[in-house]
Amino acid sequence: MRGPPVIELRGVGKVYRTGEVETPVLFDISFPVQRGEFVAIVGGSGSGKTTLLNIMGLLDRPTSGQVLIEGEEASHLDELGRAQVRRERLGFIFQFHYLLPEFTVLENALMPCRMKGSDFEAAQEARMRQLLHTVGLGDKLRNRPGQLSGGQQQRVAVVRSLANSPALVLADEPTGNLDSRSGRVVFDLMRSLSRESGTTFIMVTHDDDFALEADRVIRIKDGHIQHLATGAGVAKATNPLRLAASNSPV
Amino acid sequence: MKFSYFTLSVALRHLRYGVGQSLLTIGVVAISVLLIVYLRTVIGGTQVRIVNNVTGVIAHIVMEPAERTPIGAWRLPAEDRQALYVGETVKLPRALDKIDDWPQWVQALERDPQFTVVSPVATGNVFLFRSARRQAVRVTGVLPDRHDRIVNIESNLVEGRFLQLIAGEVVLGRKLADQIGIRLRDKLRLVGPGGQALSVTVGGIYQTGFGSLDEGQLFLTLRDAQSVLELGSSISNIALRVPEIFAAETIAERLAVRVPFRVRSWISDNPSIFSTLDAQNQTINLVLISTIVAAGFGIGSILIMSVTGKYREIGILKAMGATPPEIQSIFVIEGFLLAVLGCGVGIPAGIALLQALSRVRAPGPDGRIQSVFLIEIDPALLAAAAMVAVSVGVVAAFFPARRAAGIDPMEVIRGA
Numbered sequence: 001m002r003g004p005p006v007i008e009l010r011g012v013g014k015v016y017r018t019g020e021v022e023t024p025v026l027f028d029i030s031f032p033v034q035r036g037e038f039v040a041i042v043g044g045s046g047s048g049k050t051t052l053l054n055i056m057g058l059l060d061r062p063t064s065g066q067v068l069i070e071g072e073e074a075s076h077l078d079e080l081g082r083a084q085v086r087r088e089r090l091g092f093i094f095q096f097h098y099l100l101p102e103f104t105v106l107e108n109a110l111m112p113c114r115m116k117g118s119d120f121e122a123a124q125e126a127r128m129r130q131l132l133h134t135v136g137l138g139d140k141l142r143n144r145p146g147q148l149s150g151g152q153q154q155r156v157a158v159v160r161s162l163a164n165s166p167a168l169v170l171a172d173e174p175t176g177n178l179d180s181r182s183g184r185v186v187f188d189l190m191r192s193l194s195r196e197s198g199t200t201f202i203m204v205t206h207d208d209d210f211a212l213e214a215d216r217v218i219r220i221k222d223g224h225i226q227h228l229a230t231g232a233g234v235a236k237a238t239n240p241l242r243l244a245a246s247n248s249p250v
Numbered sequence: 251m252k253f254s255y256f257t258l259s260v261a262l263r264h265l266r267y268g269v270g271q272s273l274l275t276i277g278v279v280a281i282s283v284l285l286i287v288y289l290r291t292v293i294g295g296t297q298v299r300i301v302n303n304v305t306g307v308i309a310h311i312v313m314e315p316a317e318r319t320p321i322g323a324w325r326l327p328a329e330d331r332q333a334l335y336v337g338e339t340v341k342l343p344r345a346l347d348k349i350d351d352w353p354q355w356v357q358a359l360e361r362d363p364q365f366t367v368v369s370p371v372a373t374g375n376v377f378l379f380r381s382a383r384r385q386a387v388r389v390t391g392v393l394p395d396r397h398d399r400i401v402n403i404e405s406n407l408v409e410g411r412f413l414q415l416i417a418g419e420v421v422l423g424r425k426l427a428d429q430i431g432i433r434l435r436d437k438l439r440l441v442g443p444g445g446q447a448l449s450v451t452v453g454g455i456y457q458t459g460f461g462s463l464d465e466g467q468l469f470l471t472l473r474d475a476q477s478v479l480e481l482g483s484s485i486s487n488i489a490l491r492v493p494e495i496f497a498a499e500t501i502a503e504r505l506a507v508r509v510p511f512r513v514r515s516w517i518s519d520n521p522s523i524f525s526t527l528d529a530q531n532q533t534i535n536l537v538l539i540s541t542i543v544a545a546g547f548g549i550g551s552i553l554i555m556s557v558t559g560k561y562r563e564i565g566i567l568k569a570m571g572a573t574p575p576e577i578q579s580i581f582v583i584e585g586f587l588l589a590v591l592g593c594g595v596g597i598p599a600g601i602a603l604l605q606a607l608s609r610v611r612a613p614g615p616d617g618r619i620q621s622v623f624l625i626e627i628d629p630a631l632l633a634a635a636a637m638v639a640v641s642v643g644v645v646a647a648f649f650p651a652r653r654a655a656g657i658d659p660m661e662v663i664r665g666a
């Protein structure tokens with residue numbers, strides 16, 4: 001028996017207000033994501049992908065609707081409450097890695113654990129060492145982020161997003177700042193880590209090849225969900241992404 | 251404030267990573283702490299020495315019988331203005347020139363923590379006879395163990411004793427002894443204003459370097475002085491010492507309204523010295539405040555630079571779930587640590603400097619070798635300097651810290 005969806009959006013809408021000007025960005029978005037799914041979010045620039053991901057990551061609040069994390073309404077918690085959920089149950093990967101230059105690769109990967117205390121950090125250290133080995137950074141544990149290439153830094157960020165064994169990892173164009181080869185490495189890593197650990201991933205991407213390898217693709221256009229394709233087993237010819245991609249501005 | 255493993259370790263790592271800036275800031279704090287300790291101690295000691303030099307070695311406060319002084323009618327409250335002269339109606343509860351129930355007064359004053367030394371004194375002028383010579387001198391009868399803490403005789407003894415002074419012995423200054431040609435254990439005769447005579451032996455000779463004390467002064471036991479001055483069991487005044495010489499006047503004024511005596515302080519006796527020293531003190535305080543403010547700006551500005559430079563990393567930490575109080579704590583801890591480390595350098599350096607200065611010796615005004623600086627290292631001053639530095643560090647860190655805590659992770663994510 002499956003538990004509640006890892007995350008579920010119910011009628012989420014977002015309107016940005018700048019003084020008198022109101023910019024509606026998202027309209028009535030609803031979908032659940034089940035445990036272990038790897039979901040790609042695609043859509044043109046300015047279509048609202050980052051806004052949606054920030055709302056799912058409890059960094060931003062929806063103007064209307066609800067965000068349920070593992071069955072509990074979370075978007076209306078106060079700042080401390082949302083920080084608590086982020087720290088306990090969510091992992092983040094951004095376009096830029098933003099590793100802390102003062103800390104080693106291993107310490108950076110362990111940073112979310114460090115927030116929970118030294119005991120927890122110590123308990124997770126072996127696991128994170130192993131993960132860093134897995135992603136090919138076993139000989140860089142004691143290096144500073146500045147001594148790594150962009151792709152390597154982003155791999156550290158991927159490992160870091162898994163540090164607190166989150167229910168859900170949110171990644172906003174994690175390969176957007178990398179050359180295609182490093183981007184491939186990072187994506188494959190996320191995909192395999194998600195399979196092995198059963199962690200749910202939601203990834204915004206501009207790269208259709210990556211999107212095709214997701215379990216599910218959510219396409220956003222002008223703040224509406226345009227297509228929902230479920231299951232990687234969908235025949236490629238009938239994959240709605242392909243159909244939609246032909247008139248995509250990307 | 252959150253002193254957690256996370257906040258402490260990030261703060262420490264920031265400081266260690268920017269070690270150059272950290273050391274510079276620690277240096278600025280250390281210098282300001284050193285300045286506080288050094289200026290307050292050395293200038294304070296110099297001021298004590300100046301006060302001592304100018305006034306002779308005196309009590310900070312003297313409580314003595316009030317004189318009968320006419321009060322001008324214009325100084326009376328309005329309803330009493332009909333009177334032109336009220337001098338005769340002033341009631342004097344005590345005999346005019348002596349304090350007779352002094353043991354009670356001494357006891358009462360001793361219970362007051364404002365006074366560190368309470369010393370009853372019987373003093374007056376007598377004639378000193380030595381073979382054919384006759385000379386007017388001032389005798390001061392004291393309880394030596396008490397009075398030595400007001401006028402430092404024992405440590406200035408050239409020969410003989412003072413603290414163990416017994417009846418029939420006198421202690422006098424080197425200059426006076428040379429003048430009349432007497433030595434230790436010589437005999438003298440004193441004759442009081444009422445004709446009362448007393449034979450005494452020289453029990454000690456001192457040299458303080460203060461003219462008034464070394465030339466015309468003779469110490470003897472309280473009882474001997476009472477007898478040669480024919481005071482009976484009364485005394486002339488009570489000498490007091492207070493911990494903070496510049497508070498003497500305030501304390502004297504407060505005491506004056508509680509006792510039926512005249513109370514004067516060294517300040518009211520020497521108004522010009524006091525105003526000079528007061529001006530000097532205000533200058534020092536201005537210098538000290540400036541250095542403390544400079545140290546505060548030092549800490550504040552490196553933290554502002556740090557927060558600005560780490561804008562993105564802070565935003566990401568917050569996105570990962572670091573709370574605003576945690577982020578704020580990281581930077582407040584940094585300010586706190588910089589100040590504490592600054593004290594850790596500045597206070598030992600200050601102590602070392604003061605100890606070195608206290609060993610500097612040179613001939614004093616009287617030709618004797620003495621230490622140039624009067625240095626007493628005051629633990630309370632050290633603690634106060636450390637407290638000031640640490641508070642300034644925390645306050646200076648507060649504003650950059652609050653800015654860091656307010657960084658919006660969304661702006662960082664979008665604004666890359």
Ligand SMILES: Nc1ncnc2c1ncn2[C@@H]1O[C@H](COP(=O)(O)OP(=O)(O)O)[C@@H](O)[C@H]1O
Pocket residue numbers: 016017018023025043044045046047048049050051052
């Ligand atoms: N703080 C904001 N205030 C007003 N409009 C905003 C704000 N943030 C984003 N937008 C607008 O919302 C729309 C969606 O932005 P975003 O979610 O970043 O799109 P995407 O990530 O798909 O490129 C854009 O038109 C953008 O200009």
Ligand SMILES: [Mg+2]
Pocket residue numbers: 049050051
């Ligand atoms: Mg975006």
